[in-house]
Amino acid sequence: MTRILICANSYPPKVGGLATYASQLALHLAKLNFNITVVASASPAHKPVDMENPYKIVRYSSKFDLYQKCLIEMVKADLIFIVQRGNYLTLAYHINKILRRPYVVALHGHEIQSKKRKNIIKKMNCASAITPVSAYTANHFKELGVNPSLIAVINNGATPIKKTDIDIRAKYKLEGKQIILTVARLIKHKGQDYLIKSLPKILEKIPSAHYLMVGDGPDKEYLEDLAFNQLSLSENITFAGTISDENVAACYYECDIFAMISRQYKNAVEGFGIAFLEAAYAGKAAV
Numbered sequence: 681m682t683r684i685l686i687c688a689n690s691y692p693p694k695v696g697g698l699a700t701y702a703s704q705l706a707l708h709l710a711k712l713n714f715n716i717t718v719v720a721s722a723s724p725a726h727k728p729v730d731m732e733n734p735y736k737i738v739r740y741s742s743k744f745d746l747y748q749k750c751l752i753e754m755v756k757a758d759l760i761f762i763v764q765r766g767n768y769l770t771l772a773y774h775i776n777k778i779l780r781r782p783y784v785v786a787l788h789g790h791e792i793q794s795k796k797r798k799n800i801i802k803k804m805n806c807a808s809a810i811t812p813v814s815a816y817t818a819n820h821f822k823e824l825g826v827n828p829s830l831i832a833v834i835n836n837g838a839t840p841i842k843k844t845d846i847d848i849r850a851k852y853k854l855e856g857k858q859i860i861l862t863v864a865r866l867i868k869h870k871g872q873d874y875l876i877k878s879l880p881k882i883l884e885k886i887p888s889a890h891y892l893m894v895g896d897g898p899d900k901e902y903l904e905d906l907a908f909n910q911l912s913l914s915e916n917i918t919f920a921g922t923i924s925d926e927n928v929a930a931c932y933y934e935c936d937i938f939a940m941i942s943r944q945y946k947n948a949v950e951g952f953g954i955a956f957l958e959a960a961y962a963g964k965a966a967v
Contacts (some may be wrong), residue, residue: 683715685757687750691720691737692729695835695895695922696865697954698788702763702841703733710735717757719750719768729751746773754781759808762786769793773803782808784813786834788818789951801825804875813952848929852918857890859872861935861964863928866897869948871941873899876907878941891917894931932962939967 686709688702703716710716716735720726728736738753740746746767754760760783762768772783785807795956801824804810806874810830812818818833824857849855860882872893882889891913900919907917920931932938938959942950959966 681713681715681926682834683717683756683758684709684717685753685760686718686763687760687766687772687923689765690764691718693723693725694721698764700839700954701788701836703785704837705761705763706735707733707815719746719753721746728789738924743767750822751775752767755779759782764788769800769803773806776806783921784809784811787812787821787951789817789947789949798826805830817951819904834882836952836957838954838961841929841932841961843962844926844930845934846927848930848934850925851927852892852920854890854892854918856888858886859937860889860890860891861894861931861938861959862892862940863894863931864940864953865895865956866893866899866903867940867948868899868945869950871943872903874941874943875905875939876903876911876913876917879913880911883916889916892920892922892931892935893918894920894928896922929962932959932964935959935964937967938964941967 686706687700690696690698690907691702692699704716705903715862716737718737720737720739722739722741726739738749740749749773750768754771760781762770762772762783762785765785775781776783785804787810805827807830808827810821810831811832811834812821813834813836815833818831822828822831860875862875864872866872875891879889879891904919907913940953940955942953956966
């Protein structure tokens with residue numbers, strides 16, 4: 681049985697598109713009878729999550745622990761699949777040079793720091809394949825010097841969004857509101873601040889509009905200050921935070937429109953947002 685090692689920085693119980701990508705990749709490859717091992721960072725609540733999965737998950741708690749455990753697993757693998765470059769690319773590059781272990785690198789956006797760009801591209805060009813999530817991402821890395829013959833675009837997929845009986849309008853007191861929904865981490869490149877700043881003009885034409893944000897992240901304090909203190913929109917914006925998959929599904933089905941005004945921020949960009957697919961699965965138009 682082919683042994684595939686999946687290397688991920690973000691993995692459940694962490695939430696977000698990359699965590700979903702990594703966990704669904706592992707799950708579906710396991711269903712195809714590949715022998716799957718995942719290397720991912722430890723978190724306080726990871727043990728119950730790990731017990732639910734039909735494959736091995738190796739958790740690390742420090743950079744030294746990562747190097748030690750990852751090297752052991754890379755030596756045993758037939759193929760190394762790097763979901764997020766992080767420290768994994770350098771390790772895979774050297775294991776390939778010594779033991780000829782093939783590795784594949786998934787690309788999601790602008791993951792390259794400019795000061796390390798030349799060295800990173802060199803290591804990418806020693807991979808067996810590069811799998812950008814979109815043509816946009818592929819073209820960006822071609823321009824940076826990634827060998828086009830290595831590139832195979834594999835667009836993101838989405839897990840089916842099951843409709844639930846959860847009453848989101850009652851839960852968040854949104855009866856009679858026109859719900860604008862964003863499902864994303866609260867970080868700069870997702871662009872929630874753009875929509876918050878646009879909301880006063882939207883309310884002039886649609887007084888019943890209400891912006892519902894699902895997700896958490898480092899920009900929460902900034903976005904709450906913008907919404908509630910600077911723009912006085914406490915009656916028109918709800919921060920739902922991190923909620924269950926069932927509640928997220930209910931939000932998709934109950935919203936009137938999905939919006940994520942993403943932008944490039946430093947090296948972060950939305951290469952292919954899984955949330956757009958999830959909204960489409962629920963039959964919602966997206967901006």
